[in-house]
Amino acid sequence: MANLKRYNDGLFKLDLWIRRLLTIGESGALYTALCDGVCDIVGAGTAVFTTIDIQAGTLTYMAASGGWNAMVKGLAVPMKSGNLCASVVACGTPLRIDRISSRADSCELLQVMDMDAALLVPVLEEGRVTACLSAFRVGNPFDQIDEQLLQQYAHTAAMVLRTVHLMVDLRRHAAMLEEENDERTRAEQKLAETNVFLNSVVDGVAEPMVVVGLDRRVIMTNRAARDFFQIAEAGSDEACHRLIHHRDTPCVRDEGMRCPLLDVRTAKRPVIATQEHRDRSGDKRVVEVMTSPLLGSDGTAIGIIEAFRDITDRRQAEETIRQMAYYDSLTGLPNRRLFNDRLRQSLALAQRSKRLLAVLFLDLDRFKLINDTLGHAVGDKLLMQVAKRLKGVCRRDGDTVARQGGDEFIINLSVISDVKDALKVAQKIIDSLRTPFVIDGHELFITTSIGISVFPYDGRTSDALVKNADFAMYRAKEQGRNNCQLYTPEMNSKAFERLSLENDLRKGLEREELVLYYQPKVNVDDGQISCMEALVRWQHPTLGLVPPARFIPLAEETGLIVPLGEWVLRTACRQNREWQKAGYPPMQVAVNISPRQLQQGSLVEVVERALSDSGLAPRWLVLEVTESIMMDGTESTLATFRVLERMGIHIAIDDFGTGYSSLHYLKKFPIHALKIDRSFIRDITTNPDDEAITSAVITMSKGLNLKVVAEGVETVEQLEVLRALQCTHMQGHLFSRPAPAEQFAPVFGRAAGAYLGFGTWC
Template sequence: MAIAQRVNFRRLRTSIPYAALLAQIAGLVAAVLLFAALRDLEHKAQTTEFRQQASMRAMRLEQGLDDAVNSLAILNQLFVTNDTVSREQFRVFTAPLLARHPSIQAFNFHRIVPGEARAAYEAEMQHQFPGFRITELSEGKPVPARVRARHIVVDYLEPHRGNEAAFGLDVGGYSHLVRVMQQAADTGRSAASSLFQLAQGEGEARLGFEVVMPIYRKGAPLNDVHARRAAWIGDTAVIFSARNLIEKTFAGDGLLKEGSPDISVYAAATADETQLAFRKGNMPAAASRQVGWRRWFVPVPEEPFTHSFTVADKPWLLIVSPAQESPVIGQYGSIYVLIGGILFSLLAAAYIQALVTREQRVRKLVEERTQDANHANQLLREDIAARERLEHALELRNRAIEASPNAIIITSAEPPNYPIEYVNPAFVQMTGYSHGEILGKSMRILMGTDNKQPGIAEFKAATIEQRPAHAVIRSYRKDGTMFWNDLYTSPVRDASGKVTHFVAAQYDITDMKRYEAELEIRANRDTVTGLANRNLLRDRLSQALAYAARYMHPVWVVHLDLDRFKFINDTLGLSAGDELLKQVARRLEVSVRETDTVARLAADEFILVLPERSNESTAIHTMQRIMDAVAKPYIIEGHEFFMTTSAGMAVYPSDGEDAETLMKHADIAMYRAKETGRNNYQFYTPAMNERALERLRLEGDLRLALEHDQFELHYQPQVDLRTGRVTGMEALVRWQHPTFGMVAPARFIGLAEETGLIVPIGAWVICAACIQAKAWQDAGLGELRVAVNLSARQFVQKDLAASIASALQQCGLAPHCLEIELTESLIMDDVEHAIGAMRELAALGVHLSVDDFGTGYSSLSYLKRLPIHALKIDQSFVRDIGSDPDDAAIVATIISLAHSLRLQVIAEGVETAEQLEFLRSHGCDAMQGYYFSKPVPAGEFETVVGNNIQIADLPSFK
């Protein structure tokens, strides 16, 4: 028995380490299996979170690029809907777009300039931008562009500040940009370039890309590629600094904060480092699998996330990689379980070792209870893990809804009010209603009394039918302000399929609606006056003609042009000119009926469409009312102005049966009104068309006359009535046309005034007259004073005195030998400006005279302030001094007045001995006219002076 006890004791002692070892091994195996399962769950959670973050960045990048590129489509509509776009319109239109998209480097308008037109284009641009040249980049600096068959020039540029290097840049030398522009012109859609070095910016900010949209010639067919290429005249473009655009797109949503994934963006379909647009962190690379013990404790890094998309038909690539330096947070739960399992197995082994000495029954009972406890713990851990996952998912959804920038509403499905049960913070911010004020209320509170909208009926039907719905409706905030609500609703069903709630998402699209309305206004209304523009005019006139053709009613088309409007712009500036146009527009609208159309065609030109004027007398009455309204005084910037207008009228159907013909004939009649002295209206006649064609030919030839040296000066002697000797002459310009011969001044001087060519022609006259006077002095003919007329456009030049001084200095003529003649009406247009300008001229030492005196209603109070030396009596008074006592009295009064003011008097148009005797007897100082000599070329004038012909030799003088 003792032996048996020893044997049992030996067996018991031997079984102790085996039991403990088995318990420890079992615990370790269970801990390792549980660790592996939890580690797998952690890895999947990390993978899901990484892909969500990467997808969010891909969506935000694509949305941000599309939104920025769409601004180009808005700008392009400005050129599509307007025949001409001024630089001011371009600046005003792009200002809100630049404010809305600060990542935009610049907006451009590329103008196509043929090589042969380059010089003319640069000359025209230099009037506005002195020193302007078409340039290209050489070593990063702008230099004059090389000669090319075609230049694609950056003509309009906003903002100009910071982008000066790009203004005037010829991008026609950059083949990659030309290919993109050609692609856009061929397809009619926007196209994006590859990355390239911009002309503006510094460092990484210079790497950018450009998106272009074509502009075609108005009315040209665009039915195929060849037609679009033929009609292509330029394009609008938006330029981005790639890094700035992408960085602002991500930074705006906090997607570049520390610890966020690494990002690489390529402007190509592949990871081409030459087209790298943006990078945060390290270069993307496939994750290498970790080895050793770390692979069991730290989840393997995720493979990079790639996303391909297009920007204006060009492929782009986004690669998002896990941040290599970012620690893995929240991924150590499995390690804690493993450590706990190891500790638990060791404790279990110790516990078994302590109890193994008990009877087999107790040991078996303990083992069974231990197994039950392990199973219960396993089930408990699984239940806790499942509950944590569910809570995490619910918390994530709640955070997403709370953080959403768009308003989210959840309503009950209980009719009839469907009360609101939840709104997120975006709803509170959008509507002004707090949670307490809106919960339990119906969504009808947002519509107020505006409940007759079609969209509301759609939502009612969708609610009853328990289906999704979408509509744009007018909603109202708590303070009563209206906003446009883009609203989506969808039913929410429970596990059994029953609809228990409705979820709604609403978007405030008020700004979008405002932009649409602004584009509509810009498409059909003049931006300065608010009148109909050319597009709306064509539509209104077409409708009026269609109605007139059906009911046999006449339609009157009136072309109005303000007389001497440029004088206002030149003296007071463009803002004053705009104010005058606004006042004229209001007067025109008041003077016609509501059914009539008043449109601004261009600058100071207006078109009136007057339908259903049954007869000519009615139309004349309307025109007289319009002329009287325009002629009333204007107060602008404290100055009082009087403005007149010239008008031409054409009537349907006698003067044309379509809109273009009627507008053309009204324009011809308007020019006829200007030729007949302005401030009147003319009816169109077929003879005017021939005059218009002749005028058009003369205008084209007049532009080449200076270049081809076709002008010459004739000189009319001025004779001293006391001595009878020639003391001076008046220089008069003549045009020797190669086809028409000598063109009378009356045929081309007015045309030169209208086109602005009078300024270079007048400058040539002054220079040529001074040179001739100096030559005659050097030839021994004495100090003959030469008189030159100044036009209104010359007189308002800021550098007038400087240019005359330069001409005198170049030819060496003494200033007192030059006389500047100014018409009385020119001086009285703006007396204060005239006095200042004349004082500058008088300071040079030149003589000043008032031409055509007696026709301009001058005030004596102004006359005594003018620094003048002589008055020239208009020939209309001299002509009838022998037969008209009134004219004789006027001439005698002018002579007496001038002598009282210590001024000389010169009489123009003296043609008879009777006129000469009257002037001599009343003390007139000098005369000029056909009685002594008509205007003659320089050679004949030398003969007159050289032969010492005197007025005393004439019969009447003796």
């Protein structure tokens, strides 16, 4: 009865401990409670829970009851055959030991525990021994009831342990899942942030960018691209030819539309191409597309990245520059440079194909008259209309109509079969100009003179052909204008050179190629500049600075001296006035007047205009004339001189001594000064005759109350002789060579008297 009661009590306790164990969710605490349960159920002094790792061959003390727990917990020992637990594992049945000390296989631990009796039961999981529950006590040995209770406890505990282990595993899994979930959320968040960052970077790029897949679908676009191509969404997944080129089918190379996708796949590197697109407002834009391959993580191409740059403005600027460099801004025709390029190309072709080529050189007849009388604006419009008519005549491919400059045009007939063809074209041009031009209400008639040169007869280079066509054009002018002339070798002679120089001078006057140099006349008494003589120079575009000796006689012969002389007069008066305004010591300016200007009969008006336009007072102007003017002069010359004198203008006789040296005329004409020709001065120190003549002229001049100026003083010795002869005014290289006006400013600034350094100023 007592045993039954003990057994029932034990079962009751067992039930309580099992319930308690089920409330513990953590393994460590569970094992300790398990051991405490053993002590309570079977009345043990202490209990130990040991797990077995068969494969590793170890026993691990997982927990012990009471104070032993801290000592044994976690202790792993090899599963030796002498070990009590090992015996339980080996046979899989409980083991009861009444006197531990009598057992040879009791382990050191038990000996330390100093226990008498032991009861060990296996803990089975799915039929395998996985652990051992051991109860120990001092005194009474364990009996059958204890063994049954402990076995029952071990059996139930095994289920609890499994349940708890499952729950722990579940919890661990749940925690791992949660952690994984958090990690995924964090990764997704990071990805989203990266995407926002990348999109804002890509959107921040000012140039349009489009990413296209190998299937031609647009994967991505930036804001600039969406704006430019009017795409609604960033990755619209539409085909690129639709979105970008507004085509139903992909771009095909043979239609002249390069396909960047194909290009990049072929080249396997970035490719640059030019495309045309329409912008929002429908305007045509020229776009440069830089296409690069888009590579996947394994390095294979998965698409392309297209970066677009609008180069319309750059293209326009380039076109403007090209236009400016190669085209005439007034008529829009090719200019001389482009003409020469094209002529060289045509020549190479003509040489290869052994064909003829013609150059036509045109100059409009009396165009200057229209320009001068009706103004530049009308002249310009006339040139534009002439250009149009010329283009209308020369319409064949390869022909070039160019403006050479001014009223000159030049035409290249790149292929002709006969010289007559060139003559026919020239005649057509002459005919085309017959119909009058109506400009600003004026009906204008203009004709042209045309010179023709033909390759290979009249030259083999572009320069020779142009030059010879130019010569032929002069001949056409000579022949009475409004005609055409074929070049002949005789044209290339001195006479033609002169003719061409005359023509150049005419143009030079229009193009303001003339410049004035000045040479001072010095009063050696006080060292002051008393006068500046204006001496004209011609800044020829190819010949350089041409001296007057080369073109003044020609200008006189052709009458060009009249406009030229007027220009010199006006420029010199204006310059002197400017020097005065700048505060330099006042001095006269001397201008050479040619006989032709006097014969013209308008010298007085020209002088009056030059003075009033410049604001120069007449007393600061000297007109230098040669002796011959007085000798050849009629009463009208005398009358002109008298008017000029009354105006307050001074008149000087230039190169005195080389002509008649007539005293009679000196008395008759209102002369203020004499300039002794430099041929007397040159040898004045060595030739007593020259000295005597010079002395006589000086004495005579003083008698007539004339100022004397010695020309061409080059040395100090000449100066000393002249000074001894009482000549006070001198001019020559000793003081200064003729030089441009601006070079004298520093000289004028010097203190009075300092001019006589007798060195060269400029």
